[in-house]
Amino acid sequence: MIKFLNHFLGSIGAAALSFSAMVGRVSIFTAQTLRHMFTPPVYGRELLISLMNIGYLSLPVVGLTSLFTGGALALQIYAGGSRFSAEAVVPQIVAIGMVRELGPVLVGLMIAARVTASVAAEIATMKVTEQIDALVTLSTHPMKYLTAPRVWAGLLTVPFLVAVGDIIGIMGGWLVSTQSLDFNSATYLRNTINFLQAADIISSLVKGAVFGFIATLMGCYYGMNSGRGAQGVGQATKASVVSAAILILAANFLLTQAFFAA
Amino acid sequence: MITLENIHKSFGSKQILRGLDLDVKQGESCVIIGGSGTGKSVTLKCILGLITPDSGSIKVAEEEITQTGDRDAFLAQFGMLFQGAALFDSLPVWQNVAFRLLRGSLKKSKDEAREIAIEKLRRVGLSADVADQLPGELSGGMQKRVGLARAIAADPKIIFFDEPTTGLDPIMSGVINDLIREIVTEMGATALTITHDMTSVRAIADKVAMLHRGKLRWHGDVKDLDHADDPYLTQFISGSPEGPIETLR
Ligand SMILES: Nc1ncnc2c1ncn2[C@@H]1O[C@H](COP(=O)(O)OP(=O)(O)OP(=O)(O)O)[C@@H](O)[C@H]1O
Ligand SMILES: [Mg+2]
Numbered sequence: 001m002i003k004f005l006n007h008f009l010g011s012i013g014a015a016a017l018s019f020s021a022m023v024g025r026v027s028i029f030t031a032q033t034l035r036h037m038f039t040p041p042v043y044g045r046e047l048l049i050s051l052m053n054i055g056y057l058s059l060p061v062v063g064l065t066s067l068f069t070g071g072a073l074a075l076q077i078y079a080g081g082s083r084f085s086a087e088a089v090v091p092q093i094v095a096i097g098m099v100r101e102l103g104p105v106l107v108g109l110m111i112a113a114r115v116t117a118s119v120a121a122e123i124a125t126m127k128v129t130e131q132i133d134a135l136v137t138l139s140t141h142p143m144k145y146l147t148a149p150r151v152w153a154g155l156l157t158v159p160f161l162v163a164v165g166d167i168i169g170i171m172g173g174w175l176v177s178t179q180s181l182d183f184n185s186a187t188y189l190r191n192t193i194n195f196l197q198a199a200d201i202i203s204s205l206v207k208g209a210v211f212g213f214i215a216t217l218m219g220c221y222y223g224m225n226s227g228r229g230a231q232g233v234g235q236a237t238k239a240s241v242v243s244a245a246i247l248i249l250a251a252n253f254l255l256t257q258a259f260f261a262a
Numbered sequence: 263m264i265t266l267e268n269i270h271k272s273f274g275s276k277q278i279l280r281g282l283d284l285d286v287k288q289g290e291s292c293v294i295i296g297g298s299g300t301g302k303s304v305t306l307k308c309i310l311g312l313i314t315p316d317s318g319s320i321k322v323a324e325e326e327i328t329q330t331g332d333r334d335a336f337l338a339q340f341g342m343l344f345q346g347a348a349l350f351d352s353l354p355v356w357q358n359v360a361f362r363l364l365r366g367s368l369k370k371s372k373d374e375a376r377e378i379a380i381e382k383l384r385r386v387g388l389s390a391d392v393a394d395q396l397p398g399e400l401s402g403g404m405q406k407r408v409g410l411a412r413a414i415a416a417d418p419k420i421i422f423f424d425e426p427t428t429g430l431d432p433i434m435s436g437v438i439n440d441l442i443r444e445i446v447t448e449m450g451a452t453a454l455t456i457t458h459d460m461t462s463v464r465a466i467a468d469k470v471a472m473l474h475r476g477k478l479r480w481h482g483d484v485k486d487l488d489h490a491d492d493p494y495l496t497q498f499i500s501g502s503p504e505g506p507i508e509t510l511r
Contacts, residue, residue: 041365041366043365126350129346129348130344130345130346130348131348131349131350131351133307133310133312133344133348134342134344134348134349134350135350136310136311136312136337137310137312137337137340137341137342138337138361138362138412139333139334139337139338139362139366139367140361140365140366
């Protein structure tokens with residue numbers, strides 16, 4: 001029994017230690033990333049490619065996700081609201097739900113799935129095939145050449161993606177409401193616009209920037225620290241997506257608390 | 263030019279280098295031979311600072327590598343061909359070759375860089391047609407030669423070649439051996455080459471260093487290779503399974 005307890009406590013201790021070591025490594029990596037993001041040289045071509053891959057090419061995924069979610073949200077609120085004859089609040093709740101929470105979170109998670117995974121796999125493959133070593137010998141800092149442009153792209157484009165997601169989500173709700181729930185189109189839009197406040201929109205964009213930063217940073221971190229061989233690449237990709245998703249949800253909670261818990 | 267003293271390196275519990283000493287003079291072509299997995303590639307990476315040794319001292323041009331203030335200037339002296347070529351697969355061949363010439367302190371105009379790249383490709387026996395292809399579209403031996411062209415593109419003072427002729431046909435091996443010899447004699451570069459190909463050793467080397475079990479086993483002039491009385495070296499050169507080097511490693 002004592003032995004079992006010892007073992008149990010020991011494994012908790014080991015997990016706590018490796019967790020705090022991990023937090024330390026990620027913090028150091030984050031600080032290095034920030035330093036390389038704000039010091040020259042800037043690799044313009046890499047930055048453009050990253051903006052394209054991370055921002056522009058994510059638009060379809062973001063659009064579709066938001067459209068369906070906005071539509072579903074309208075149906076749920078209508079059904080739920082009608083139980084106490086509050087069906088009329090559909091536009092307001094869809095707007096606030098999309099802009100404050102679902103828009104940023106869904107876009108963040110889709111970016112974690114699409115961008116984090118591909119960044120991690122790409123960098124890990126470069127690591128495994130010695131391309132990262134080759135960069136160093138060619139006097140090019142891998143953090144500057146690979147990490148900085150990707151994290152910049154995440155930080156700059158994801159707020160835009162979130163804005164697009166918010167708008168398309170609201171449009172999804174509007175479509176469903178006007179087509180199958182007999183809402184008046186003009187009233188619906190007016191209610192939406194009158195209800196939303198600047199703080200809602202600002203919080204949405206700030207969340208987007210934070211999530212974009214987390215998603216790209218995690219992809220780079222796990223890619224750069226990948227193990228050897230194909231297995232190393234697979235492991236790095238999996239770990240990057242899982243930790244990006246969890247960190248995004250945790251950050252979302254903290255940001256919501258900071259913005260709206262009065 | 264390059265001096266290694268008592269270098270130790272382990273990965274986990276696996277000891278790779280166990281007190282390696284090596285000395286390469288300026289303008290000399292040194293060839294490292296030794297069994298697979300004895301740490302030859304690791305040695306090169308230690309000198310470049312890609313792997314940090316557990317203990318020991320590495321000096322390049324009389325200066326401890328951990329104490330060089332300007333990493334960029336330090337690395338700018340080197341050209342390195344990796345064992346697996348390590349080409350950037352998102353960039354076309356010519357941009358791989360001219361990588362160093364397209365950014366940083368050695369930056370040249372795009373046209374000029376491309377011209378140099380094509381010239382270097384020609385020197386490793388590749389025609390200008392491959393310049394705009396992606397590395398993934400080339401054969402293994404062609405990729406290796408692109409890696410070689412990239413290593414010599416900025417005319418470095420010190421060049422490392424990790425198995426430059428592995429995977430090449432005998433004629434191409436000959437071309438590459440001549441090229442390496444030429445770089446050393448004409449440009450006065452210092453070269454450190456790893457190879458398993460005894461023809462290459464004789465064609466390229468001034469000095470030969472044999473690694474065994476993480477230590478320098480034999481070191482001497484290439485002309486003394488055949489009448490050295492080290493049983494390990496003799497076995498290695500003759501490629502005989504009988505001898506002091508165990509075949510199960
Ligand atoms: N980053 C690393 N992590 C763990 N082990 C490593 C690492 N790099 C090299 N090794 C191990 O070090 C040993 C020596 O590797 P190295 O690549 O130097 O061999 P080598 O002498 O170049 O062999 P070959 O002639 O086959 O290329 C191998 O057992 C390898 O598994
Ligand atoms: Mg090797």
